[in-house]
Amino acid sequence: MRFALSLGVSLCLAAPWIPAAAADSAYAPEVCFNACEEALSNVHFDDMQSNQSLINQTCHSQRHFISLYLCLDVYCMPESRATGLGPLNHTCQEWAGTAIPPLELVSNYSSVDIDNIRRIELNDTGTDTTFLEVVLPSKEFFGVWWDTLDSVAYVNHYHRYYGMMMIAFWVAVVAIGVANHAISAASNSNIVNRLPFKPPRQLSVYYSWLVNITTIPATFGTRCAQQIGWGTVPPRIQSITLLVFLVLNVVLTVIGYRIVPVNLYFNTVELQILRYVSDRSGIISFYNFPLIWLFGMRNNLLMWLTGWDFGTYNNFHRWVARIATIQAIVHSVGYTVLVIKEGGWANFAFWWTYMFWWTGEIATIIMSILVGLSCYWIRRQQYELFLVIHIGMSVIVLVTMLGHVSIFDGEYDALFWIPAFIWMADRVFRALRIMAFNPNFWRTWASATYNESSNIIRVSIPWGTSLYKPAPGTFYYIHVLNGPRCWESHPFTVASVLDDGQTAAKLLGEQVPLLESDNREPCTDTADDQSTEEDNCSMTFLIRPYDGFTSRLRDMAAASWPRKAPLRVLVDGPYGHTQPFHNFDNVVFLVGGSGIVVALSYLQALTGAVSPKSVRIHWAVREPEFALDVLESDIGDALGSSNLSIEIHLTSYPRDGSRDWPSQVNIQSGRIDAPSIITAAKERADDESLAVIACGPAQMADAARETVTSMLSSGHTRVEYFEESFQW
Known part of the structure; x- marks a missing residue:
């Protein structure tokens, strides 16, 4: 063993009981010193005063230090002295007011003298016995302390x-x-x-x-x-x-x-x-x-x-x-x-x-x-x-x-x-994000409307003072300061962004530094007044009211009907990532209810000059009025895009002719059949790339996931699955 080679004859004699792994350990010098110290800690020498504290007895006993130094010479490597004597000297100086004696104290002890020193065992120590001579722990006694x-x-x-x-x-x-x-x-x-x-x-x-x-x-x-x-x-x-x-x-x-x-x-x-x-x-x-x-x-x-x-x-x-x-x-x-x-x-x-x-x-x-x-x-x-x-x-x-x-x-x-x-x-x-959205964050005004027939809240927030333009797929945490429990916030995905005449705006998500600015012309700043008129640069959120925060938001919006409810808000964001859906040849959205915001968020990027060959939105919705409102207010001119097709699945109402649906929209009754839709989309895509995005009921999302998994397992290499949902 490397360690044994450096110890000399005395340590080689003591080595048989030392575990091989311990002998090579970095802490062996400290262990060896402590083993000597512990083996002698309960030995009471005649030059110790019984009325003193234990540390005073030890630090003032010459026999104790001679026994300790000899123990280190017999059982330990030279490194053990440097490891333990320095801290021991510091302790004696601090608590006993004395320095430890020098090592020269044992320089006149020959090997014959050491062999003749009394060896003590575990049962020999204790306050009942006073030793009138220098002692050493036996090999076995020292070995027990070493092992411990x-x-x-x-x-x-x-x-x-x-x-x-x-x-x-x-x-x-x-x-x-x-x-x-x-x-x-x-x-x-x-x-x-x-x-x-x-x-x-x-x-x-x-x-x-x-x-x-x-x-x-x-x-x-x-x-x-x-x-x-x-x-x-x-x-x-x-x-x-x-x-x-x-x-x-x-x-x-x-x-x-x-x-x-x-x-x-x-x-x-x-x-x-x-x-x-x-x-x-x-x-x-x-x-x-x-x-x-x-x-x-x-x-x-x-x-x-x-x-x-x-x-x-x-x-x-x-x-x-x-x-x-x-x-x-x-x-x-x-x-x-x-x-x-x-x-x-x-x-x-x-x-x-x-x-x-x-x-x-x-x-x-x-x-x-x-x-x-x-x-x-x-x-x-x-x-x-x-x-x-x-x-x-x-x-x-x-x-x-x-x-x-x-x-x-x-x-x-x-x-x-x-x-x-x-x-x-x-x-x-969070505070930096809030201030980056509006430096005068305490004067950020938004407007909210609630449509009872569609059971949806539409919140519009101007972003003209923001250092960045809201990006597709990102979400924001919104605090309503002029409402009850203003400390609460919830995350909502941006449904659409109104960008009046802005051509140089940079899309910013998690992948861009928080405060990076761009060279775009600033939008009209109406964020500091209480106007509820539509701003020329605003982002819209579609929020389904449930309990808690969203129900209180619904009540505030409904109370102001037919006017828009003014909201003083804090906007913390953006969070999330913009997915590269524009790089795919074909894109299929499977969304339910307010999950349409995911498709709406990417709609402008997917129907522009550089866009996929086909974008198909399959939307399951209970309220026809909600679907009509979104088609009119949020999709609008995009319906005329040659690569866009929309199929609405009415889950609570049968299809009838009493509503005036746009000709570009196909109306179905019942839930979305995710496996059939994805399979048909892949057949149309053939060898082209296909992105499948699901945002809606858990059962529909799992069906979509399983269908794409089966395709991948079958060797289809150009299909990817994305699930957009916020997990609490």
């Missing part, structure tokens, strides 16, 4: 190392996402298309096919958007990623331990396992905290780097939090069993008097409640309540965890400050 300290050092090393593996795993996952995003962006780049040498087209096609066949399928059968039990299951690639992460957490919680037959800290194998597993699970749980906060923020840089949407990271956020909570429970239960085994329930009650103990217990309890209150039903039915509880309890968890790790003198404080910084940075960027 070496196993603890070994396990502690892997505690931190395996905790950092959690972050390393997600760094690798994100790196894959960044690489894929870069390849996709390069293949769609005009710069690449103008290069003299272009990669083979077929190579790009097969790469896209490979990515889609691994990312699109549902995890189990055909259900992905639909609820399974109390929640939803992410797509297969996300589930595989999370499963690997779960397995990694489990494996790293149960390996990396050194169990020894005699451990002077934990005297049975059961106690060693309980202590080590409890520590490991708690440390890994805390290392997951920065990931939980990062994945749960709106302003997540990783979205821009990888091109993954908020829903993807929200899935990661929830599952990492669930795993961390299970680990926190294992940690807390393990320590509870330990203290009860040590001293019963009285001992358990005693530990509650320590701040680090009760803060850790509270953190585990709150984390468990948070996971329970974050189930799919509560998020969907009581979102405002869920959000308030979620934020409040998350703050409590973070603060109590800081108290819990306070006993480690700052060793784990970074795992508190990183999530706190992420949370604060997210709020700062």
Whole structure:
């Protein structure tokens, strides 16, 4: 062994009981010094004063230091002296007011003198015995302390190392996402298309096919958007990623331990396992905290780097939090069993008097409640309540965890400050987005109307003061300041953008820096007055009223009828990504109800000078009045585009002749048959590329996903699936 070669004859004699792995470890010098110190810690020499503190007795005892120095010479490498004597000298100076004696104190001891020194065993130490001479721990006694300290050092090393593996795993996952995003962006780049040498087209096609066949399928059968039990299951690639992460957490919680037959800290194998597993699970749980906060923020840089949407990271956020909570429970239960085994329930009650103990217990309890209150039903039915509880309890968890790790003198404080910084940075960027939309953000006025027959709210917000033009597919969080509960906000996708005469405006989404400006002429600024007249630069949102925020918005709009209701708003955005649908030869939208906003958002880009050969919108809607209103107000002249066809599926009304539908629109009765529509679209497209976009009922979206998955599995390489939905 490399380590044994450097020790000399004395250490070679002591080496048989030293584990080979420990002998090569980086912490062996520290372990060896501590083993000597611990073996002599309970030895009472005659030059110690019994009325002094233990540190004073030790630091003022010459026999103790001679025994310690000789122990280091006999059992340890020279590095052990430098490792341990410096801190020991500092301790004696600070607490006992004296420096430790020099090493020359043992320079006159020969090997014969050392051999004649009395060796003590474990049972020889204690306050009842006073030693009148220098002593050394026997090889066996020293070996027991070595095994104890070496196993603890070994396990502690892997505690931190395996905790950092959690972050390393997600760094690798994100790196894959960044690489894929870069390849996709390069293949769609005009710069690449103008290069003299272009990669083979077929190579790009097969790469896209490979990515889609691994990312699109549902995890189990055909259900992905639909609820399974109390929640939803992410797509297969996300589930595989999370499963690997779960397995990694489990494996790293149960390996990396050194169990020894005699451990002077934990005297049975059961106690060693309980202590080590409890520590490991708690440390890994805390290392997951920065990931939980990062994945749960709106302003997540990783979205821009990888091109993954908020829903993807929200899935990661929830599952990492669930795993961390299970680990926190294992940690807390393990320590509870330990203290009860040590001293019963009285001992358990005693530990509650320590701040680090009760803060850790509270953190585990709150984390468990948070996971329970974050189930799919509560998020969907009581979102405002869920959000308030979620934020409040998350703050409590973070603060109590800081108290819990306070006993480690700052060793784990970074795992508190990183999530706190992420949370604060997210709020700062939200404020920057609000001010970028309108520097006078407190005077942003919008107008709202409610059509009772179509059951839809139409909100129009001027964007003339914005540093950017709203882009297709992006969404905004809207606060209504002159309404009740003004602190609440909800995300809404831009349905349409009125851009009067603007030709140089830049489309801006998540993929463009927040404050980047352009050379366009400014729109007329009416955002600072309370006018409800249509602005020449405005964006429109179509909002279906349900409970909570949207119902209050409906009431405000209905109360002002027939006038438009003035709204003082804060606009936080944009978020999301603009998808490259214009690069496809054929585009098919399958949308339901207010999901039409996705198709409307891209309509201008898909019916312009450079556009796909065909754009087909299949829209399932209950209220004919809603469909007529959208056709008139939001689609308008686009109906005359040669590449656009619209088919409306009336799900609650049979088709009749009492309504004047545009001739370009085909009216059907009943729900959308997603498999038939997609199959027919692919047959028409033949070898051309096809984009399928679904936004609507979960059952329809899952049917569309399954159909595209079957096509990919059958070898079709030029079809891609996109699902547009905001996941709470």
